[in-house]
Amino acid sequence: MAHEASPPMPDNNLQRDEDLRLFRGIFESSGEGIMVTDAQEVIVAVNRAFTAITQFSPNDVLGQTPRALKSGRHDKIFFQELWTKLKHGGYWQGEIWNRRKDGSLMPTWSNISAVKNQKGQITHYFSTFSDISDHMAAEERIRQLAFYDSLTGLPNRATFYSLIKQTLILARRDNISGGVMFIDLDRFKNINDTLGHAAGDELVRRVSARLKTCLRSSDVVARLGGDEFVVGLFDVKAQEDAAIVAQKMLATFATPFLIEGHEISISASIGISVYPGDGIEVDDLIKFADIAMYRAKESGRNTYLFYSNDMNVRSIEKLQMESNLRRAIDRKELILHYQPQADIHTGEMTGAEVLIRWQHPERGMVSPGQFIPIAEETGLIVRIGRWVMNKAVAQNKAWQDQGLPIMKLAVNLAAQQFHPALTDEVAAILLEHDLSHEYLELEITESMVMHNPDQVVEMLKYMEKMGIKTSLDDFGTGYSSLSYLKRFPIYKLKVDQSFVRGLPADEDDAAITRAIIGMGKSLGLRVIAEGVETREQLEFLRAEGCDEIQGYLFSKPLPADEFEKLLDKNHRFPV
Ligand code: C2E
Numbered sequence: 109m110a111h112e113a114s115p116p117m118p119d120n121n122l123q124r125d126e127d128l129r130l131f132r133g134i135f136e137s138s139g140e141g142i143m144v145t146d147a148q149e150v151i152v153a154v155n156r157a158f159t160a161i162t163q164f165s166p167n168d169v170l171g172q173t174p175r176a177l178k179s180g181r182h183d184k185i186f187f188q189e190l191w192t193k194l195k196h197g198g199y200w201q202g203e204i205w206n207r208r209k210d211g212s213l214m215p216t217w218s219n220i221s222a223v224k225n226q227k228g229q230i231t232h233y234f235s236t237f238s239d240i241s242d243h244m245a246a247e248e249r250i251r252q253l254a255f256y257d258s259l260t261g262l263p264n265r266a267t268f269y270s271l272i273k274q275t276l277i278l279a280r281r282d283n284i285s286g287g288v289m290f291i292d293l294d295r296f297k298n299i300n301d302t303l304g305h306a307a308g309d310e311l312v313r314r315v316s317a318r319l320k321t322c323l324r325s326s327d328v329v330a331r332l333g334g335d336e337f338v339v340g341l342f343d344v345k346a347q348e349d350a351a352i353v354a355q356k357m358l359a360t361f362a363t364p365f366l367i368e369g370h371e372i373s374i375s376a377s378i379g380i381s382v383y384p385g386d387g388i389e390v391d392d393l394i395k396f397a398d399i400a401m402y403r404a405k406e407s408g409r410n411t412y413l414f415y416s417n418d419m420n421v422r423s424i425e426k427l428q429m430e431s432n433l434r435r436a437i438d439r440k441e442l443i444l445h446y447q448p449q450a451d452i453h454t455g456e457m458t459g460a461e462v463l464i465r466w467q468h469p470e471r472g473m474v475s476p477g478q479f480i481p482i483a484e485e486t487g488l489i490v491r492i493g494r495w496v497m498n499k500a501v502a503q504n505k506a507w508q509d510q511g512l513p514i515m516k517l518a519v520n521l522a523a524q525q526f527h528p529a530l531t532d533e534v535a536a537i538l539l540e541h542d543l544s545h546e547y548l549e550l551e552i553t554e555s556m557v558m559h560n561p562d563q564v565v566e567m568l569k570y571m572e573k574m575g576i577k578t579s580l581d582d583f584g585t586g587y588s589s590l591s592y593l594k595r596f597p598i599y600k601l602k603v604d605q606s607f608v609r610g611l612p613a614d615e616d617d618a619a620i621t622r623a624i625i626g627m628g629k630s631l632g633l634r635v636i637a638e639g640v641e642t643r644e645q646l647e648f649l650r651a652e653g654c655d656e657i658q659g660y661l662f663s664k665p666l667p668a669d670e671f672e673k674l675l676d677k678n679h680r681f682p683v
């Protein structure tokens with residue numbers, strides 16, 4: 109049996125049997141591997157842990173030298189230094205790589221001491237060691253997590269930055285040019301949504317592998333997250349070189365990916381910025397490549413574009429807002445606030461307007477006034493609008509299910525949402541959440557209505573038949589003519605806050621407000637005033653026959669949990 113080979117009897121130091129048993133006990137039961145050699149480095153004793161760690165039994169190694177375990181990982185100098193220390197200092201400590209009996213590599217942490225006799229001559233070497241492969245594996249794992257993307261094994265954002273920074277320093281020194289590519293898969297979200305995240309992850313892995321085939325080993329490709337990749341290309345002679353790489357990448361996507369039995373076709377949009385022409389800092393180069401990538405998406409996807417100054421025509425600020433906004437939905441940064449609307453006579457809540465907010469990671473709460481225009485300009489508003497509608501309907505249903513007072517929520521619509529498919533879309537959302545139609549109100553604006561009045565009239569009639577009410581927002585700021593207004597099946601006019609603000613002192617505002625209320629009444633519509641902040645405004649509006657009000661006087665737009673508290677108490681506003 110392996111452990112039956114015993115250490116030699118220590119020559120003259122340990123005479124007493126008692127001592128001998130004790131030391132042998134310690135020797136055998138030590139968790140660390142122990143190996144004793146004589147002065148000629150011949151192994152004379154090993155303990156049980158030695159065998160457990162190295163797989164070598166005493167019979168395998170007794171009489172051999174420690175070179176039986178050698179890994180070949182250390183050079184001559186390493187051993188020269190080890191021996192110098194041992195012979196002169198009597199002690200060495202450090203990492204030694206050995207091989208187990210099965211040939212596998214094994215890092216150990218070793219302590220070696222020289223044992224001397226009374227004359228000061230070395231008689232033995234005594235080495236204790238532990239296997240540190242687990243420890244090293246853990247270290248390696250931590251390194252992987254910190255510097256690499258776990259899904260693809262590619263460098264992560266931080267690593268990319270530091271790699272590119274170093275490369276830029278060299279590029280500057282050697283006067284060479286380079287480029288940064290920003291790559292985003294087109295409609296990747298659809299794949300995640302339809303085939304699930306496991307398939308999405310697999311696709312990302314395969315994409316990263318294909319991207320690598322388009323690059324040279326000196327190029328750096330990293331995953332920034334989601335379906336976004338960046339590439340640092342260096343020592344490219346001219347812009348054309350970068351263009352060739354981009355073309356190669358687009359071409360490599362032309363072959364569909366086979367994932368879980370599905371043939372998945374995907375394309376990518378690529379933006380490229382050039383060093384040093386576009387910028388010399390990593391941040392700028394990535395930012396510009398990102399902007400160019402969004403332009404590539406806008407211009408029909410599956411293409412690449414170089415960043416250019418005319419992309420600067422719209423301010424960078426705005427472009428960044430745009431690219432951030434695109435991601436805001438997926439990153440769940442958009443939230444809804446709810447502002448109560450109340451009966452001007454009873455103070456009872458009649459409903460609430462749903463107002464979107466953007467919880468921007470850096471800017472804090474961004475108001476819709478700042479981002480809705482950008483969302484409209486870029487067409488993003490359609491997706492955002494659908495999200496708002498879905499969320500508002502789901503929330504309303506949830507409140508009803510909690511037994512809270514039943515409330516109508518008014519959702520703002522943008523012009524681009526007002527396309528013929530809207531009616532079906534709204535019906536589908538209501539059906540999905542099982543919310544009765546009368547609890548959804550749509551706010552449209554005058555300008556939307558005037559754009560294509562005939563079509564709008566048809567759609568509104570259809571909505572009305574479905575039981576969905578429509579109100580006309582910002583009334584008085586557009587150009588609605590009374591004749592049109594008559595044809596529109598709307599049920600409520602909202603007096604714009606720009607008129608309310610001056611009430612009651614401003615004569616013009618007072619006259620306009622009076623006229624709007626009068627007109628609404630004569631058409632049989634309800635009238636609500638928005639932006640009511642003072643009691644004087646309320647008194648004026650009530651005296652003129654306004655039905656409802658909405659404004660800071662009663663409540664600011666509230667996050668869902670706070671609004672819920674009002675509902676819970678069946679709150680009545682003081683009128
Ligand atoms: P809006 O539909 O006319 O909404 C009323 C705006 O007046 C809201 O601004 C509201 O917070 C603000 N307000 C309410 N009471 C008072 C008050 O007493 N004093 C003052 N000074 N302001 C008051 P908000 O939330 O910033 O929204 C601005 C506009 O953004 C909205 O005007 C609407 O046109 C648009 N919007 C908001 N949410 C959405 C949305 O989900 N979809 C679309 N398409 N547009 C939205």
Ligand code: MG
Binds near residue numbers: 461520551581
């Ligand atoms: Mg509104």
Ligand code: MG
Binds near residue numbers: 581582602604638
């Ligand atoms: Mg309004």
